[in-house]
Amino acid sequence: MPDQPERPARHAVYGELMWPEWNPTSESYGVGPDTAAYALLDAHAAEVQSETIPDWEAVYEPGNVSDYLIGYANSEVAAKGAAVAWVLSQSDTDAARLEWEEQPAGERHDHLFDLTERHDDGVDTDTGVTVRRRSRPYTADDIADPATP
Structure with missing residues (x-):
């Protein structure tokens, strides 16, 4: 994994995306390079945060x-x-x-x-x-x- 701040939940989801033996529904090589997995996680986090942060x-x-x-x-x-x-x-x-x-x-x-x-x-x-x-x-x-x- 690239140098990332300590974010246990994010790393757990990353593991599910990247290692298909833990996620049998994914392709045999996961979602692709780890940068793609982190980009996917960041996009999801930003979407959730933008909907929940008060004005x-x-x-x-x-x-x-x-x-x-x-x-x-x-x-x-x-x-x-x-x-x-x-x-x-x-x-x-x-x-x-x-x-x-x-x-x-x-x-x-x-x-x-x-x-x-x-x-x-x-x-x-x-x-x-x-x-x-x-x-x-x-x-x-x-x-x-x-x-x-």
Whole structure:
């Protein structure tokens, strides 16, 4: 098998596809090269994920590094609640100082809210937490493993 991250269920299905003695309904040589088996598994995983991932997501964006996913939710209220709970679990922030500000949405999202901490001195602090709703469901291209040919 090519170098793949540890994914036991995926490897079990790969074994079923590649070794026909374990899968008598397949051809004598399985489905072909292992890259074809991995491509088949990735396509199936992307299809399942794109149908099951809720539209709302809460993320932490710490400056110039990748987004950190806090979680997915089925509604704006649930996503905002998860985001606030995460901020409170990570700092000593006072929940009464937190306020949502709607931001212009881009082409990938139709709603976008940033969580801001208000201070008595009038200086507001961006928490780096955003709640957004995707304007379209994820597709296989959004989810596919870029390392798989």
